[in-house]
Amino acid sequence: MNYKKLHITIYFVLIWSFSFAQQFLNYSTKDGLPSNHVYTIVQDAKGFMWFLTDKGMARYNGKTFKTFTTKNGLPINDVWDALPTPDGKVWYLSKTPKLGYIQNDTVVSFSNQAKNQIINPIYSSQVGDSVYPTEPHKIFSLQNNKWVALLNSTYKTQSNERITIKHGLVSSIVLNRSGQLKLYNKQEQKINTITTTGIYGTTGTRGQLNDSLFFWTNQKSYFILNLNTHHLKHVDLKQAIGLNTVDNLRVNVVDNQVQVSGSGFVAKLNQDLEIVDPYFFPKNIDAHFGFIDKLNTIWLATFNNGIYKLPYVKQKAKYHLLNHKIQSFNCIDSSLVVGVYQKGFYKFKDGIFHELISDNDYVYGASHLKLNNINFYAFRNTLIKEKKGKKTIVKVDDLQSNDLLANEVGRKFVCHNHKIYSNFSFGINRINASSLKIEKEFKQRGVNDLISFKNRLLIATNNGLKEVVNDTLKPVIFSNIVFDKPILNIKLVDNNKLLINTDGFGAYLSDLKIIQPLALTDYLIVEDAFIADNIIWLATNTGVLKFKKVKDNYQYEKRFTVSDGLPTNHIKRLYVDQNNLILGTNNGIAILPKNQKNVPQLLDVYIANATYNSKAINQKKSAFKYSKNNSINITVDNIDFSDNNTNLTYQFKLQPSQKQWVSSNTNVFNFNNLQPDDYVFYVKSGSIKKQLKFTILPLWWQLLWVKILLTLLSITIIILSVWKLSKKSQEKKNNKLIQDKKLSEIQLKALRSQMNPHFVFNSLSAIQYYINNNQIEASEAYLVKFSKLIRQFFELSKETDISLKEEVGLITNYLDIEKLRFKDKFDYQINISETIKVNQVNLPTMLLQPIVENAINHGIFNKVEKGKVTININEAKNHAIKIEIIDDGVGFVNTIKKTNRKIKSSNVLHDRLRFLNKSGQWNVTYSVKALHPNHEDKGNVSTFLISKNN
Template identity: 25%
Template sequence: MTFYLSIFVMMKTQYHITKTAMRNNFVLSTQKHSVQNFAFLLLCCFICGLINVSAQNQPLKTYTKNNGLPSLHINNCSQDKTGYIWLASNNGLIRFNGNEFTTFTTKNGLISNNVNIISSKGNTIFIGTDKGLSIKNHHGFTNFEGNNVNCILTVKNHTFLGTDKGVVRVREDYLSPLRTNFQIDLNQINDMLFDGKFYWIATNKSLWKLDKLINPKVLKRIDVNNYTSLLINGKTIIATTYNKGLKFIKNNEVETQSITTQNVIEIKKINNQFWIISEDNGIEVLDANFNFVRNINKYNTLTTNEITSAFQDNENNTWVSTKDKGVYFIKSDKPIQKKPTISFENIEVVFTPLDSININNYSKTLKLPADKNHISFYYKTIDISNSNKLEYRYTLNNQTSPWSTKSAIDLAYLSPGNYTFSAQSRVGKIESTPIEFNFYIDTPIYKKSWFIWSTIGVASIILTLIVWSYIRRIQAKNKAKVAKLELENHLISLEQKALQLQMNPHFIFNVLNGIKALGNSGKSVELNTTISKFATLLRGVLHNSRQEEISLAEEITTLKNYIELEQQINSNAFEYSIITNLSIDPEEILIPPMLIQPFVENSIKHGISSVENGKIRISFSIKNDLLHCEIIDNGIGVHQSKELKKVSSHKSVALKVTQERIRNLSKKGAFSIIELYDKRKVTGTKVLFEIPLKTDF
């Protein structure tokens, strides 16, 4: 292809020489001149055909509306840190990720749909329009109204705009026009450049050199012309003019080089070549020594000559924007082999973007309150040449997800604690360096130790006050009740003792009557024995009567003494037995004194007194925390005994007294007297009662 272009250039040069000679000598005939022109045109067509065939073999792709491009009028191209391709069009701002186009217009917050120029710093996009500047980051647009913006320059964290009326500085919330020179301030700024020491300003009238844009001390006009574009090449400043060729500025000296292309609007260095872009004549390519290499236009490579800009991306691919045919993509024959780069596009906390920090350069730990435990991560790798081969995975606290095409993740209802989130991408087997983001979710206030202990303390104080107040109230109300209960308990105790004293004289009276009978019968030996036993028994009874409770063993001993005494003084012989079916030692069981003796006495005096071979059986057992007692005799029965008592003048109060004692002992106490029958014949009486079991341990 280079060979054919060389022939074309030589022939075109020869044509200009011949044409000049014809114009000077006027000796050639019109017919001969026509033949030469026809031959030259025929040869040109042949050469262009060969060039076109060769160009068709280049990896060229066109993006138009058929590919989803929303506009065919593209003014400028750029690329951000992530790798997105950004296009400035007359129908808004366009973003391309290798697969699809996304358009941002005034509906999305853009200041104007007519975008002229794009510049990127990291992932922040500066958009120059016919109505001022828009700045886009991950959370939206920030707009500054102003004049038509032609170029954007960012130096040392300061951003300057070249407009139709001078240079403008971008402040925090407004655009500030700079006052330098009226020939700069009132003219159209086409391009600006900073070479590390000086600022260069290309206007539609001249080229200027300044040491500072704000209050400059050095302000020099280098040349007068319609300057359209600037480029640094080593220590040389290359400037393009609209129709006066290239200008090389070195040490304030200007050197001019003529080029064939007219209406030049931009110069770009691509693949160590210089691309001279014309707004209606295509692109003229020069080599490193500024020798002609080829033309790129509608006659060989493209389908239009209305070129607006050219741009080389980070993969060495070339993008050519046009006014009427969309964007051309020329894939590099020597692509840069590098591993993919991933970055965070956005981080949202409960669906609200983090707009106060630089999410891709945040080295600290983001602290979030307990209720902000829903966080979303959006990350992206842009690889224009391999957009269909991209895969992603993420890691949260050492738990890694599988590879997938999904480039976002929602983490909801996270528990309190420290988290490290990282994301990674890969193209084929080549993996990117992971990116990390650290964040911490605070513990809810109601789970914090100080809150818990404070709550416990306050609750304890309140509870103490409530209890104290309640106690004070019930103390006041219960003083009378306490006094009344004490009085009732005292009366019950007195009544209990009175009942015991009421029963004891009755027992003594009966025993003395028995001794009297022995004395009358002249049985002196038995009388002495009986008196001795009676003295022992009486001593024990008197001792027990002073006690509210005695052991069951003591009660059984007293019963044995009493029954044996009755056996001696009673004219009718009888037998007795005492059975203890207990799971507790009788020494440890407590009962009121003289509780059983009245029933035994009643059996002896009224039950078996008229029966031969009388028998009395006394048994003790424990059931359901109750002490059960049974006194069974084989006497005449309770009904006949009552009939005999009616005839006798003696009125026994033992049973009545004992029933009252049992009733006073406990509400659970039970008492019953049952006649025993065998074939409808009375065979005896059973006295049964139970009292609450009480022990001395």
């Protein structure tokens, strides 16, 4: 055997031994596989894993299996191979008259054009999205939804075999007994001849891998022909990987890289189509086919135990002492010494754990004492002392004093002040360094660890940190907090600081003056720690945590979990060398590269199910009619092959209802009472983002144009209603004004009709007076003037207003009559301003007559001397007319007070003024005052301010 073969053999043996101990995950019918009889494994374009079994096809997303059988549309359940294409289809191959594919959970089948004839596609080819099922003598192509056998099909004679090829230049390959491989084009012209051996007449598989590669296999080798370069690659398995024969040898393409696999191994091929880094199946796994997926996870198919999975991170890991509980890790003589439950102690050297002390007793730990250069290996019932490589068993009874109860000598031993101290179940022992006899026992329940630090002996207990002071156990007092947490172990960080690890309360750093928590370790169970090169490694119940020193603080850097290759997240013991993490668990030891990068196992996020009121929303845009209290339910899933893929966090939003991303730990999203609109549901995790579009169509009354029309109609109705109400209100106001105006006119007319008899009565009384006194001439003169005044009054009483000239004429006639009646007892004078045009200025009819009448009858009539009435008419501001009626009588205001009666004409005047102002045509104010307030005969001044509204 040459050097290459020897190297391969040694490599194979080492890999086999390592692989045997590696931890696989096994999936079987108990996990959801339809059968434990698995033919082969493929991965589709999206990243789903597919397992082909005798009871159907199973699709796996890293969490759940979805099975496709005849119930879902498969023509047969016994499916032994599949070809995934870039367009997302998975073409199933089996002996049946129908073949087809699965896409988006839908099974599609196509029948053989030769009715009811079974297709036996034991050799099949794939070029891009096209699949060509191939029998030993036929190749089928899908045409018009039927499988059609090609005219230039595969055939075999006694001397040669022709294979149809789907290629731009090469249309067929002919093999003959002499070992010649001839290439022909579409015109049946020979392109090239290649001489080879081992292809013709051997059993195995063959097929076209893509548009440029065609392969053949047998039990001893594989051949791959490059259709572009016409280069034929022949690889002998014995020379390549040291295997003489391999059953079920197959070649396939995964993620644009060629793989080869059969019973015993799986490997990728390099650019030269040679095997690199083969993975050999463990002997205890009877696998016949291996598959390396896009994330370099290895999947193994068996005929009786289902599927085995080995993630890439665990391929680099090594496992030792499997199924054994690891009790302790200790550094003795610069080497790692491991205590194993009921096995004894093992020493780690050159990557192998060598048995150091074998004992089926309960193991505690190993301790090295610098004081006398002794190593102690402690068991429950035995203590082994080692000095200069010589091991002796120390009798426990010989070490105990007579006054002590029987107890363990110790579990861990430390030197302090030239004495040896050890912990046991119920306290601390102080041991003489020379004789090793127990000198004193310090009783304390729940002691877990002890350490000598700054000339102080510190004890880790279930009730905080204690120390030995003057042969007494006392609690350590910190200046910042009271610390009474259960301590599992204490580690030396440096000369000034300790790391204190607790059971369920995290890790703490302390200089024994103050104690502070280590960031991000709250409520962790810290089982062990390793400190070197300014790095703290913690073994916890959630994995291994790494902290790096930055200046004076330790900052969190990374957490190692099962996704990084840990056999479990609960790590009991921890040791770190130059390259590896060595981890102790309840099921053995795992060794991982400490600088290994975590490979994300999340391949895709997808919408598994979406419904609107229980109606499916497909991946294309869907439209649904609006319904009240509608419900949208969306289930999101992922393709994630990590060991703990249940804690994935999603971010989502439903536009246009939601503008901001919302985080969620659930994969089910519900939306209710959505209004008609175009919606887009977005979901993402990490860098993967997906969306789903759907539309809720409005009902007829929810359409935009209907809403606009209804809005306009409503506005119109409102406007018309308001207009009608306003109009009606205005009409009421107008009617009221008209009625008030008519009422005012009626009242004015009534007042004028009231004044006419009053004036007539006064005048007739005067005439009667003259007649009774036989003053015929006076009565005749009076009567003439009276008749003239009556005629004038009747003519003007029909008018609501008269000119100032006419009013002055009327008053003049009236005063003349009253002067006759009073026998010239008074004089009168009317003064009109020259600026007033008496013909153009109007006044309300007979407005002045009642005041003049009061001035004569109530003012001058009661005066002894002769009186006088003066009427002044002047122009006032704002085109108003000021009229003053002045008499020098006794004053009719005083007369009213003395007689205690009202003047009827005055009441009539006030009513008339009120109605005149109310009519809106006039503004009339009236006032009266005494002419001479300090004289007995005061007289009166009555003043009108009259203006007419335009």
